[in-house]
Amino acid sequence: MVTSDNRRTTVLNACPHDCPDTCSIITTVENGKAVEIRGNPDHPHTQGTLCGKVKDYLDRVYSPNRVLYPMRRVGPKGSAQFEHISWDSALDEIATRFQKIAEEYGPEAILPCSYLGHQGLLNGLTVGDAFFNKLGASISERTFCASGTSTAFLMTCGPTHGTDPDTFTHSQYIVLWGCNVLTTNVHLWPFIREARKNGAKLVVIDPVYSRTAKQADWHIPIRPGTDAALALGLMHIIIKENLIDTDYVEKYTVGYAELKERVSKYSPKLVSEITGIPVQDIVTLAREYATIQPSVIRLGVALEKQAGGGQGIRAICCLPALVGAWRYLGGGLLQISLWPFPIRWEVLHRPDFIKPGTRIINQWQVGQALNGELGLDPPIKAFFVYNCNPVTQAAEQDKIIAGLSRQDLFTVVSEHFMTDTADYADIVLPATTQLENWDLMFSWGHTYLTLNIPAIEPQGEAIPNTELFRRLAARMGFEDKCFKLSDEEIVLEVLDWTAPVLQGIDIDLLKRQGYAKLKINPIPHAEGNFPTSSGKCEFLSSMAIDSNFVLPAFRQGCEEYQPGSPVDPLPTYIPPSESPQTNPTKAARYPLSLLSAKPHHFLNSCFGNLSKHRKLQREPMLIIHPEDAAKRGIIEGELVRIYNDRGSFQVIAQVNDITQPGVVVAPLGYWCKLSLAGNTINAVTSTTFADLGHAATVGDSLVEVSLVR
Numbered sequence: 001m002v003t004s005d006n007r008r009t010t011v012l013n014a015c016p017h018d019c020p021d022t023c024s025i026i027t028t029v030e031n032g033k034a035v036e037i038r039g040n041p042d043h044p045h046t047q048g049t050l051c052g053k054v055k056d057y058l059d060r061v062y063s064p065n066r067v068l069y070p071m072r073r074v075g076p077k078g079s080a081q082f083e084h085i086s087w088d089s090a091l092d093e094i095a096t097r098f099q100k101i102a103e104e105y106g107p108e109a110i111l112p113c114s115y116l117g118h119q120g121l122l123n124g125l126t127v128g129d130a131f132f133n134k135l136g137a138s139i140s141e142r143t144f145c146a147s148g149t150s151t152a153f154l155m156t157c158g159p160t161h162g163t164d165p166d167t168f169t170h171s172q173y174i175v176l177w178g179c180n181v182l183t184t185n186v187h188l189w190p191f192i193r194e195a196r197k198n199g200a201k202l203v204v205i206d207p208v209y210s211r212t213a214k215q216a217d218w219h220i221p222i223r224p225g226t227d228a229a230l231a232l233g234l235m236h237i238i239i240k241e242n243l244i245d246t247d248y249v250e251k252y253t254v255g256y257a258e259l260k261e262r263v264s265k266y267s268p269k270l271v272s273e274i275t276g277i278p279v280q281d282i283v284t285l286a287r288e289y290a291t292i293q294p295s296v297i298r299l300g301v302a303l304e305k306q307a308g309g310g311q312g313i314r315a316i317c318c319l320p321a322l323v324g325a326w327r328y329l330g331g332g333l334l335q336i337s338l339w340p341f342p343i344r345w346e347v348l349h350r351p352d353f354i355k356p357g358t359r360i361i362n363q364w365q366v367g368q369a370l371n372g373e374l375g376l377d378p379p380i381k382a383f384f385v386y387n388c389n390p391v392t393q394a395a396e397q398d399k400i401i402a403g404l405s406r407q408d409l410f411t412v413v414s415e416h417f418m419t420d421t422a423d424y425a426d427i428v429l430p431a432t433t434q435l436e437n438w439d440l441m442f443s444w445g446h447t448y449l450t451l452n453i454p455a456i457e458p459q460g461e462a463i464p465n466t467e468l469f470r471r472l473a474a475r476m477g478f479e480d481k482c483f484k485l486s487d488e489e490i491v492l493e494v495l496d497w498t499a500p501v502l503q504g505i506d507i508d509l510l511k512r513q514g515y516a517k518l519k520i521n522p523i524p525h526a527e528g529n530f531p532t533s534s535g536k537c538e539f540l541s542s543m544a545i546d547s548n549f550v551l552p553a554f555r556q557g558c559e560e561y562q563p564g565s566p567v568d569p570l571p572t573y574i575p576p577s578e579s580p581q582t583n584p585t586k587a588a589r590y591p592l593s594l595l596s597a598k599p600h601h602f603l604n605s606c607f608g609n610l611s612k613h614r615k616l617q618r619e620p621m622l623i624i625h626p627e628d629a630a631k632r633g634i635i636e637g638e639l640v641r642i643y644n645d646r647g648s649f650q651v652i653a654q655v656n657d658i659t660q661p662g663v664v665v666a667p668l669g670y671w672c673k674l675s676l677a678g679n680t681i682n683a684v685t686s687t688t689f690a691d692l693g694h695a696a697t698v699g700d701s702l703v704e705v706s707l708v709r
């Protein structure tokens, strides 16, 4: 559906943000200028609404602060003083510096850094991989998000879409487990609302009385990082009270006897002591969850950011099979719905270009890598950032800034805006927004493909990421065909169009309609059929692997990994690494657990610089319980400093009992240079890995808070 008259055209777009909803968008263009953006009412999942962040998207596209031309640094590093240069001189300088560094130190001295700032198959996660792999650069292991959750889910259920979110309307018992749907996954809410109209009960398990918890029938405040204990405790009760679906367990699961033995020690009393949840609530939750069917669990991403988050997710993923919830339409579990999209990742990231043994550097550890703490040989001499903003988003912020300040580091940043990271660049390159380029979007929150057609000409001299790497490849003399494909050719290459889930779907349909639903089974595991190696739900994991395992999708198809300590093949409880219960020495100095929350009006750090969004999100803040505030003489609205050995940041205190005593919460996404003391939450978080998938324990940090006088 693309219509036009002489003056007005409407074009079908897709929201490119790192959000599960991937909304289908209609953009109205008048005389070459986008004048309106709205949700596509025909899209069955996103149903014509856009979130508050993106309904003002044109403010982003036409912002006077957008980066529109290539620029070269003229002032000291970080001073944000730049001069406009031509694309030719920018590309020449990059190619020359890269060649010189490669000759002197070897190409591994060059480190790319990217994530899902753009989520499209063309311009997103893997754009640039072929280029950097051909160059022989160090590989950036991209585990900012969902790698721990996904590893755990795949170990248990295999790469399945799980419960189709469109079928949530049929659920009778919905558990949102560490997921703040009303902020982070808003288009799931109408399906939950419909289910509740049909009598469903909504349960939210969250340490915080979140926006979503406030709307629930039952909010269960849990101590952070103790979810595995709760899930094991629920299984203990379900087994003891014989509430299991014996037929389902016998036919479609592996390792029941071992699981039964494992959960036997997680009595309601012990679980209550660990989680802080009253015994009676644990028992009620187990009974209701097992007996009210169809029951469904929606997993968020926060859990993986705890020391034992991976095993916690493993334990939760066992629950639906134990009670037979997978038998029903609307029953089961939704992790991320990405898995059935027939994406030809190898076409995008070209693992065949990787020289065996090329070193892998995890993106959470970028601060340590840049400032020499990892003892890398060769050291990092060039850093190339696109689709991400490590200064605000990765942990150990002070180390990243120190690394980026190095005079001998050559940094290139491709961006829409002068972010905290871009300020430290030697060369800044202008990137298009999705209104200005092609893309094809998968979704990690629903099962529709969505096409993005350019609506307007690129602003200034901005180019899509695809074009950036075509130009760089040409400058470096790379001749392979993949560096010469046009965007429309890539659209045709990136999917296996013959896959059964794409039956009846082609590019013409996508151009007409903007979206197409994958042909998936709405009750995928009614009779087992789990895509694991046993074909069953694996309580006892056959993939039981070592703790350094990272899924190939997060490691650019490079399947080599260093053996580490083995992962328990049964779900288990690993306590938080930093909590008063498990680390009393540290807690004596830093007694409060710090959680980060996704900001309602920003998308990670995107929109954190736009005035409308900043006004709505309000000033950087910390939510602190009245008891903890009183102990420190803190009252609402005062400036406080949050600190530990890693660093500090300053925000305004919000004294509120939506959090528990001992737990403080700070929203993410504020920009350092727009914050009160030049730092944000990631100044105090840790890069230590959680138990699975090289997720970082950024949700597992002890801090102290004091008044700034």
Ligand SMILES: Nc1nc2c(c(=O)[nH]1)N[C@H]1C(S)=C(S)[C@@H](COP(=O)(O)OP(=O)(O)OC[C@H]3O[C@@H](n4cnc5c(=O)[nH]c(N)nc54)[C@H](O)[C@@H]3O)O[C@H]1N2
Pocket: 018, 019, 020, 145, 177, 178, 179, 180, 181, 183, 184, 185, 205, 206, 207, 208, 210, 222, 223, 224, 225, 226, 227, 299, 300, 301, 302, 303, 306, 595, 596, 597, 598, 599, 600, 601, 602, 603, 604, 605, 669, 699
């Ligand atoms: N508005 C908005 N939407 C977004 C984003 C955004 O920045 N802004 N970011 C997008 C991205 S990248 C992602 S990954 C998703 C994330 O989506 P979510 O997973 O929903 O987001 P979080 O805010 O990280 O965590 C959800 C809830 O988990 C709770 N929580 C924290 N620790 C624990 C714990 O130990 N146990 C339990 N049970 N709960 C815990 C938090 O209090 C929070 O309310 O959101 C996406 N959507």
Ligand SMILES: Nc1nc2c(c(=O)[nH]1)N[C@H]1C(S)=C(S)[C@@H](COP(=O)(O)OP(=O)(O)OC[C@H]3O[C@@H](n4cnc5c(=O)[nH]c(N)nc54)[C@H](O)[C@@H]3O)O[C@H]1N2
Pocket: 018, 115, 116, 117, 118, 123, 144, 145, 146, 301, 305, 385, 386, 387, 388, 389, 390, 393, 394, 395, 414, 415, 416, 417, 419, 431, 432, 433, 465, 596, 597, 598, 603, 604, 605, 606, 668, 681, 682, 685, 698, 699
């Ligand atoms: N403490 C703490 N830290 C966290 C988290 C947490 O919960 N707590 N959450 C983590 C999670 S879940 C995630 S997903 C990460 C997100 O971390 P990032 O991926 O770094 O997220 P953003 O801040 O959105 O940065 C994306 C950047 O890409 C730019 N961009 C957008 N489109 C394009 C494009 O087409 N081309 C180019 N070149 N650039 C573009 C945007 O302008 C933006 O500056 O943060 C992680 N960090």
Ligand code: SF4
Pocket: 015, 016, 017, 019, 020, 021, 022, 023, 050, 051, 052, 053, 054, 055, 186, 187, 603
């Ligand atoms: S950020 Fe998410 S909810 Fe908002 S428009 Fe984009 S996909 Fe939709």
Ligand SMILES: [Mo]
Pocket: 018, 144, 145, 146, 301
């Ligand atoms: Mo994320």
